[in-house]
Amino acid sequence: MAILIILTFAAPSHPAPQRDISGLWHYEGTGASEPIAPDPLIPPMTPWAKEKFDAEKPGYGPRRSPGGNDPILHCDPMGFPRILFLNTPFEFVQVQGRIIQFFEHEHEYRTIWIDGRSLPTGADPTWYGYAIGHWEGDDTLVVESAGFKDKTWLGSTGYPHSEDMRVTERYRRVDQDTIAYDITVTDPKAYTAPIVGPHRIMKLRPHDTMVEEICVRSEEKSFANRIAEPAVRKSSK
Amino acid sequence: MRTGLLRLLIGTAAVLSAALIFSGVTRAQSTAQNISGKQFPATKPAPAPKRDLSGVWQLEGDIGAAPIAPDAQIPPMTPWAKTRFDAEKPGYGARGAAGGNDPILQCDPIGFPRIMMMPTPQEFVQAPGRVLQFWEREHEWRPIWIDGRPLPEDPDPAWFGYAIGHWEGDYTLVVESTGFNEKTWLSPTGYPHSEQMRILERYTRIDHDTIAYDLTIMDPTAYTKPIVTPHRIMKLRPGTEIPESTCVWSQENEFTERIRNPATPKK
Numbered sequence: 283m284a285i286l287i288i289l290t291f292a293a294p295s296h297p298a299p300q301r302d303i304s305g306l307w308h309y310e311g312t313g314a315s316e317p318i319a320p321d322p323l324i325p326p327m328t329p330w331a332k333e334k335f336d337a338e339k340p341g342y343g344p345r346r347s348p349g350g351n352d353p354i355l356h357c358d359p360m361g362f363p364r365i366l367f368l369n370t371p372f373e374f375v376q377v378q379g380r381i382i383q384f385f386e387h388e389h390e391y392r393t394i395w396i397d398g399r400s401l402p403t404g405a406d407p408t409w410y411g412y413a414i415g416h417w418e419g420d421d422t423l424v425v426e427s428a429g430f431k432d433k434t435w436l437g438s439t440g441y442p443h444s445e446d447m448r449v450t451e452r453y454r455r456v457d458q459d460t461i462a463y464d465i466t467v468t469d470p471k472a473y474t475a476p477i478v479g480p481h482r483i484m485k486l487r488p489h490d491t492m493v494e495e496i497c498v499r500s501e502e503k504s505f506a507n508r509i510a511e512p513a514v515r516k517s518s519k
Numbered sequence: 520m521r522t523g524l525l526r527l528l529i530g531t532a533a534v535l536s537a538a539l540i541f542s543g544v545t546r547a548q549s550t551a552q553n554i555s556g557k558q559f560p561a562t563k564p565a566p567a568p569k570r571d572l573s574g575v576w577q578l579e580g581d582i583g584a585a586p587i588a589p590d591a592q593i594p595p596m597t598p599w600a601k602t603r604f605d606a607e608k609p610g611y612g613a614r615g616a617a618g619g620n621d622p623i624l625q626c627d628p629i630g631f632p633r634i635m636m637m638p639t640p641q642e643f644v645q646a647p648g649r650v651l652q653f654w655e656r657e658h659e660w661r662p663i664w665i666d667g668r669p670l671p672e673d674p675d676p677a678w679f680g681y682a683i684g685h686w687e688g689d690y691t692l693v694v695e696s697t698g699f700n701e702k703t704w705l706s707p708t709g710y711p712h713s714e715q716m717r718i719l720e721r722y723t724r725i726d727h728d729t730i731a732y733d734l735t736i737m738d739p740t741a742y743t744k745p746i747v748t749p750h751r752i753m754k755l756r757p758g759t760e761i762p763e764s765t766c767v768w769s770q771e772n773e774f775t776e777r778i779r780n781p782a783t784p785k786k
Contacts, residue, residue, distance in 0.1 A: 357626060359765050375646045382644070382651070384660075389679075391653075391660055408763040410658075494677040499625050499768050 296458035300420035303381070303455055306492065307484040308371045316367045317343065317437040318467070319479045324441060331472035334442035343439030352440075353433060357497040359409040360388055361434030362427065363449055363465060371492055381415060381423070386492040394425050407431040407445045422454040436467065436477075444471035459486040565727035569689040572643040572650065572722055575761060576730060576753040578636070585636050586612060587706040587734075588748045600741035603711035612708030621709075622702060626766040628678040629657055630703030631696065632718055632734055642761050650684060650692065655761045663694050674698030676714050687721075694720040705736070705746075713740035728755040 309316075321344070327335055339350040354360050366372075370386040379397035384390075394415040401414055406429075413427035427449045436443055447469040454462045465479040578585075590613065596604060608619040623629050629637075639655040648666035653659070663684040674681045674697065682696035696718045705712055716738040723731040730753040736746040 356768050358767055375651070377644055377646050382646075389660075390658065406762075409765055410763060493675065494679060496628050496678055498627050500622075500627055 298421055298455040298457050298460075301417050302376065303374045303423055303453055303461060304376050306371050306373045306487045306490050307461060308487050308490070309369070310483040310485050316369070317439045318363065318367055318441070318465070319477055321439075323480070324477060325473045325475035328470075328472055328474065330444070331442050334472075335440060338435065338440035338442065340435070340438060340440040345440060352435065352438070354497065357499040358433065359390070360497075361409040362392065362411050362430065363451075363467065364434055364437055365390060365410075366465070367437060370495070371487060371490060373492060384492065386495050389494055389496045394423075396423075401426060401428050405429050409434065411449070418452075421456070422452055425449075425451040425453070427451075442472060443467065443469050446471045453484075460484070461486075567690055567724040567726050570686050571645060572692055572724060572730065573645050575640050575642045575756040575759045577640040577756050578638060578732075579752040579754050585638075586708040587632065587636055587710065587736075588746055590708070592749070593710060593746060594742045594744035597739075597741055597743065599713070600711050603741075604709060607704065607709035607711070609704070609707060609709040612706075614709060621704065621707065623766070626768040627702065628659070629766075630678045631661065631680050631699065632720075632736065633703060633705055633707075634659060634679075635732075635734065636706070639764065640756055640759065640761055653761055655764045658763050658765045663692075665692075670695060670697050676700035678703065680718070690725070691721055691723040694718075694722070696720075711741060712736070712738050715740045722753075729753070730755075 337351075338345070339352070340346055341350045341352055341355075365385050365387055368385075368387045372386060373384045375382045375384065379395065381394040381396055383392050383394060390410065392410040392413055394413045396415045396417075398416075399414060402412055405412060408429060409431055411427040412429040413425050415423050415425040418424050428447070430443065430445060430447050430449075432443060432445045432447075434443070435441055447467060450466045450468070452462075452464045454464075456462050461484040463482040463484055467473075467477040467479070469477075606620075607614070608621070609615055610617070610619045610621055610624075634654050634656055635641075637654070637656045641655065642653040644651040644653065648664065650663040650665055652661050652663060659679065661679045661682055663682045665684045665686070667685075668683060670683055671681055677698055678700060680696040681698040682694050684692050684694040687693050697716070699712065699714060699716050699718075701712060701714045701716075703712070704710055716736060719735045719737070721731075721733045723733075725731050732751045732753055734748045734751075736742075736748070738746075
């Protein structure tokens with residue numbers, strides 16, 4: 283058994299292509315409704331954030347309860363960075379001047395501009411923000427993003443953020459099949475220190491394809507009534 | 520705020536456009552860029568690049584609630600389609616009335632091909648093996664696979680279908696699509712379709728700044744003949760980026776009550 287395990291881990295992995303993270307990726311080991319960071323890793327909130335936090339009624343985590351007010355329950359966009367922490371794949375497509383990141387969940391995408399532009403100032407806040415990236419060495423894409431609406435939660439367990447939120451991500455392609463992923467959320471209006479997400483691993487899924495998965499309000503409502511609400515009621519007893 | 524204002528302007532434009540449809544007045548000069556307040560630099564027609572549709576494009580002329588084809592050009596429906604058609608309560612066109620049941624009123628996806636008729640811009644990005652088509656409206660997108668694969672034989676029905684394309688000569692991208700669910704309307708004026716719908720499109724880049732666009736819908740479950748839509752022109756909008764325009768139900772509902780319903784004639 284020990285030998286088998288060693289063999290599995292020692293299986294040759296191809297070197298990573300340079301400055302290229304194209305392909306379909308999926309987290310290793312994490313399930314649905316993974317929070318951005320475990321509760322103990324969330325820094326103390328400001329009074330502004332605490333008030334919003336107290337008004338949240340999530341459907342997951344220690345504060346879960348039926349009749350929640352998670353914005354996604356009526357198909358408002360999940361937003362960034364919450365969309366990153368789902369048990370569904372995403373894909374990078376690289377073209378001239380940009381990398382497009384497609385998320386299976388909500389059939390969403392965002393553009394990461396790698397043409398040297400700066401983050402805009404004074405732009406309208408959006409659900410998925412505005413992202414720029416640059417390569418650090420040949421293996422790490424560093425992405426900076428800002429310009430987010432404050433209507434989204436950071437995760438399924440809640441946690442607010444403000445429009446001042448800035449997100450820094452590092453996608454390091456460790457080998458052909460692996461990205462080591464780190465995220466830091468900086469939002470002094472809401473948190474007294476940056477939120478540093480746990481180190482995560484993404485694996486290439488070369489034979490998978492993404493399906494069209496759109497949040498459809500009429501269907502979501504029926505799902506909430508039929509499945510989600512009864513399940514939360516049962517588990518919170 | 521700016522997108523909110525733009526949305527309001529476009530929405531108002533849609534209502535005005537509907538009013539034009541009702542009154543039978545046509546104004547070919549009423550272009551989207553006037554309405555949105557954007558000014559695009561005048562460009563000289565230059566030769567089209569070969570096998571390349573990259574860029575941000577916008578339909579010329581018709582704006583707002585333009586139907587996919589005038590009623591007179593819609594072929595007779597099958598009984599299956601007629602039943603569905605009679606149950607539709609659109610907000611625009613000859614059947615327009617307040618309190619309608621257009622699926623987009625609750626932010627269900629607008630779907631394909633209806634999204635093609637929106638006055639908002641769209642963008643083509645060419646990537647290896649595919650042409651990506653992005654629409655400002657609903658922040659939606661689809662891949663058009665140009666790697667030689669066939670259409671899937673039994674696709675799961677989807678809101679935006681499954682599309683493949685090939686180049687005919689150096690300037691025309693021919694796109695075939697299938698695999699649509701039957702929950703969407705073809706037009707703001709209604710018109711159903713079935714899961715058997717197949718679509719043929721031709722995007723011909725006739726010069727640097729212009730695409731000539733043709734769309735044909737084949738759906739024998741719903742229509743006794745193909746729907747051949749009017750020839751449309753798209754113009755390049757250089758130097759623009761597609762903003763994020765997401766349908767948000769909480770906002771959409773408010774918009775319906777404040778703008779749409781008061782603007783729609785009572786029946």
